[in-house]
Amino acid sequence: MNTDQSYCFVFVCQAGRLEIDALLLALSLQMHVKCGHELVAAIPMSASRWGRPNRIVLDQLERMNVRIVEIENQIDQEYPIGNKVSCLSIPTGMDKLVFVDSDVLCLREFGGGAEFCAPFNAKFVDTLIFGKDPSEWEAVYSAVGLPLPSIAGETTVSGEATLPYY
DSSP, X not given: OOTTSOEEEEEEOOTTHHHHHHHHHHHHHHHHBOSSEEXXXXXXXXXXXXXXXXXXXXXXXXXXXXXXXXXXXXXXXXXXXXXXXXXXXXXXXSSEEXXXXXXXXXXXXXXXXXXXGSSOOOOOOSSOSSOSSHHHHHHHHHHTTOOOOSOOEEOTTTOOEESSOO
């Protein structure tokens, strides 16, 4: 464990199931993180699209010392994953910013680790929802003037081979 690093754990909290998930995640992080840290609940702006978490939930997060920050989806309001990407630009005084999906829990002690020494870490995609047709990847890489990567990976749930996709 690398307990001399500090971590900012960020997760999305929006109306509906994710607000309850966010509460449970925050509680699990408070119980198990054993190094310097802060917790941040990212609330997507555009309440008409994403809803606003219940005031009771927001009050409880505040009592738990979870910082609440509004974020704006910089990619596309119709693309929910854009909310996750926007979380990566939340300012923090911690050494590392860690985005955590709201529907997970921390179930054991966390104090850092060698995997957090890299400047950027990402978990490979669970299932392939884009890029099943190789021409899709060719179009994406061509649009930004890059050659297709020579490496591939495997999705973590369905086991499909694909180019790097997170």
